[in-house]
Amino acid sequence: MYVAVKGGEKAIAAAHRLLAERRRGDRAHPGITLKQIAEQLSLAVDRVMSEGSLYDRELAALAVKQARGDLVEAIFLLRAFRTTLPRFGVTEPLDTGAMRISRRISATYKDLPGSQVLGPTFDYTHRLLDFELAEEGDPNSVSAAGDPGDVDERVPRVVELLDHEGLIEKEEPDDPDRPVGDLTREPLGFPADRDVRLQNLARGDEGFLLALGYSTQRGFGSTHPFAGEIRMGQVSVELVPEELGFAVDIGDLTVTECEMINQFKGSATEPPQFTRGYGLTFGEGERKAMAMALVDRALRCRELGEEPSSPAQDEEFVLYHTDNVEASGFVQHLKLPHYVDFQGELVTVRELRAEARQRKTGT
Amino acid sequence: MRGYNFAYLDEQTKRMIRRAILKAVAVPGYQVPFGSREMPLPFGWGTGGIQVTASIIGADDVLKVIDQGADDTTNAVSIRRFFALTTGVRTTEETAEASIIQTRHRIPEKPLTADQILVYQVPIPEPLRWLEARETETRKMHALAEYGVMHVKLYEDIATHGRIATSYNYPVLVNERHVMAPSPIPKFDNPKMDHMPALQLFGAGREKRIYAVPPYTDVKSLDFEDYPFEKQTWEHACALCGSRDSYLDEVVTDDRGGRMFVCSDTDYCAERRDAGHVGTGAPVTYGADAAE
Numbered sequence A: 001m002y003v004a005v006k007g008g009e010k011a012i013a014a015a016h017r018l019l020a021e022r023r024r025g026d027r028a029h030p031g032i033t034l035k036q037i038a039e040q041l042s043l044a045v046d047r048v049m050s051e052g053s054l055y056d057r058e059l060a061a062l063a064v065k066q067a068r069g070d071l072v073e074a075i076f077l078l079r080a081f082r083t084t085l086p087r088f089g090v091t092e093p094l095d096t097g098a099m100r101i102s103r104r105i106s107a108t109y110k111d112l113p114g115s116q117v118l119g120p121t122f123d124y125t126h127r128l129l130d131f132e133l134a135e136e137g138d139p140n141s142v143s144a145a146g147d148p149g150d151v152d153e154r155v156p157r158v159v160e161l162l163d164h165e166g167l168i169e170k171e172e173p174d175d176p177d178r179p180v181g182d183l184t185r186e187p188l189g190f191p192a193d194r195d196v197r198l199q200n201l202a203r204g205d206e207g208f209l210l211a212l213g214y215s216t217q218r219g220f221g222s223t224h225p226f227a228g229e230i231r232m233g234q235v236s237v238e239l240v241p242e243e244l245g246f247a248v249d250i251g252d253l254t255v256t257e258c259e260m261i262n263q264f265k266g267s268a269t270e271p272p273q274f275t276r277g278y279g280l281t282f283g284e285g286e287r288k289a290m291a292m293a294l295v296d297r298a299l300r301c302r303e304l305g306e307e308p309s310s311p312a313q314d315e316e317f318v319l320y321h322t323d324n325v326e327a328s329g330f331v332q333h334l335k336l337p338h339y340v341d342f343q344g345e346l347v348t349v350r351e352l353r354a355e356a357r358q359r360k361t362g363t
Numbered sequence B: 001m002r003g004y005n006f007a008y009l010d011e012q013t014k015r016m017i018r019r020a021i022l023k024a025v026a027v028p029g030y031q032v033p034f035g036s037r038e039m040p041l042p043f044g045w046g047t048g049g050i051q052v053t054a055s056i057i058g059a060d061d062v063l064k065v066i067d068q069g070a071d072d073t074t075n076a077v078s079i080r081r082f083f084a085l086t087t088g089v090r091t092t093e094e095t096a097e098a099s100i101i102q103t104r105h106r107i108p109e110k111p112l113t114a115d116q117i118l119v120y121q122v123p124i125p126e127p128l129r130w131l132e133a134r135e136t137e138t139r140k141m142h143a144l145a146e147y148g149v150m151h152v153k154l155y156e157d158i159a160t161h162g163r164i165a166t167s168y169n170y171p172v173l174v175n176e177r178h179v180m181a182p183s184p185i186p187k188f189d190n191p192k193m194d195h196m197p198a199l200q201l202f203g204a205g206r207e208k209r210i211y212a213v214p215p216y217t218d219v220k221s222l223d224f225e226d227y228p229f230e231k232q233t234w235e236h237a238c239a240l241c242g243s244r245d246s247y248l249d250e251v252v253t254d255d256r257g258g259r260m261f262v263c264s265d266t267d268y269c270a271e272r273r274d275a276g277h278v279g280t281g282a283p284v285t286y287g288a289d290a291a292e
Helices: A008-024 A034-040 A042-052 A057-066 A071-082 A158-165 A194-203 A206-217 A286-299 A315-319 A324-335 A339-362 B011-026 B047-056 B074-087 B135-143 B148-161 B187-193 B266-274
Strands: A100-105 A225-239 A248-262 A275-282 B062-067 B100-104 B117-121 B172-174 B178-180 B199-204 B209-213 B219-221 B248-252 B258-263
Touching: A008 B074, A034 A042, A034 A057, A042 A057, A042 A071, A042 A194, A042 A206, A042 A275, A057 A071, A071 A324, A158 A225, A158 A248, A194 A275, A194 A286, A194 A315, A206 A286, A206 A324, A225 A286, A248 A286, A275 A286, A286 A315, A339 B248, B011 B047, B011 B199, B011 B209, B047 B074, B047 B100, B047 B117, B047 B199, B047 B209, B062 B074, B062 B266, B074 B100, B187 B219, B258 B266
Parallel strands: B062 B100, B100 B117, B117 B199
Antiparallel strands: A100 A225, A225 A248, A248 A275, B172 B178, B172 B219, B199 B209, B248 B258
16 A cells, blocks of 8 residues: 655654764864864855855854855855844945055056055966875975065055046946945846946856856957956945944955956947946955956946847846856755646646547547 | 744844735735845745745744645645744644645645635746746736737647647736736646635745735636636546545556556545545556557
8 A cells, every 4th residue: 555755854854964964074083163164265255255245254164164165055054144134234335445455466557556466366376286285284384474564555446547547437426325226125126227236246156257257258248358456455344323423443344356447449428438347255256356347347238338249248147147045046946846747747748649649540 | 943033034024025915915916026035945945935924924823834735745844844943833734724824836625715825935926937038028018918928829839739738837817917827836726726715925035026816816727718728637536535636646656657646635635534535545557558
């Protein structure tokens, strides 16, 4: 006698126990600490903070640990926590011009005020596995690099230099009293304004943006970009509490900012000039910031009077598919039972086949 | 649950969702955009339904959660546990006992009453999505009630296959105005939506839309005069309870075409068996071997 499958509850509990065991790994080795993750896997933590939209190194490290190193899963964990947090206020815009710089490069000028600062970069490393790192503990060869010293004075942004000459489009500041869009409160609508687009890209999946940005370089919506400036360092976050009426410094963030400068031959409404694409991430997220700047510029086709013709310029296509928490959930929901619908399809296909057979034998 | 509000969402968020629900009830079948939140369960796994349930559930409610008609499928178990944990409300597997029923892919066989609310989990709320990928376009089409493209699609089915080949998520016209996706329920369940005494709420979390069918509202499955809507039928009765009126799941019993047909609604089937109904209990042979 067939008995319908029961015991989903028990199976789930057992699966969770197995997962906990796998996550911990061989208990002969000490468990990894949040400090170790935050310090030594800091770029994983940065990515989780960026796409998780929550700047908290410790919570991001916890998410990485709990997710067994699966960063998309960690981002999901952080987002689901973030959504429960109360909202205290809206900060003043970050002044990245006042950034305490750890890295700052420009590909458009050989030298410039504030100079080029390489900082802690993988660039120019030879990608050779360093077997000394395989040793337990700290290899002797690692010595303190010496404090690179933050570049203290205000370092002008490269686009400001072009601005003086009027060669680059004016950055029209928004009305400061106009509220900035927030996708976590209001669903995406179209056409989407640039504030909302940038928020969407900032939360978006690095891999997806990388591929889209790459596609613009290979001719699918070419934007002829130059890396005008990439800078990474610390910026102050300021808030104006209503009862005080003036800005108070409430902490520092490490951010990576990229400003792409793009050729623009002009349109019916705009003279020839350089145009901008913008990228910003929490922490050190240079690859993402650059990809984001490429995609931002591609998505500006409408306001610049360019004919959208490629995937990266297609607002609905890009903005609806950047979010890896949404994408991961929906792709993986295919694991859920669909046997009711499948049964419906079986009935339909059997009927269609029976009719086809009848038609064949009938004539 | 420590550190979290009743039903997980904060009260402001619940209020926002309830406002969207009220709007949805006021305009039956219209998709209301709402500020969908990340839930601790993945998008695509019922987050829309969960947010709707979380914003309407109270301490006195009795909750039933089904997936594919069954209370014991893993995701139904997971969602029921989520609410048991975050609200402490009583949960049930009995359709008649529940005040809120959250469902994925089915409507219970037992008719629902005016005291009940049916909450559907919706993956793609837009019935026109497969015909037009762009939201900007489909919103316009709804605004203008420009549904010709849907009728053309159904007509093309008939021209190609001799019948309408959609077996689930079969489009309906609500209140003679909006074409609506009933969520991926089998078309077998469509007639139950028409003039249902219970309030029907639809939540699509990832797509950030809520829509509703108020009690006793017209819900008509799209069709043509000469090709009227038809629901699925089976040659077999349920092997467990002998029902000939319920939606059946096909269970594979061996690798030579052996099949057993059993009710997809587990509560309905169990209640019938308790009342003394029995099926044959035997598998049937189906497929290539049996065809000739």
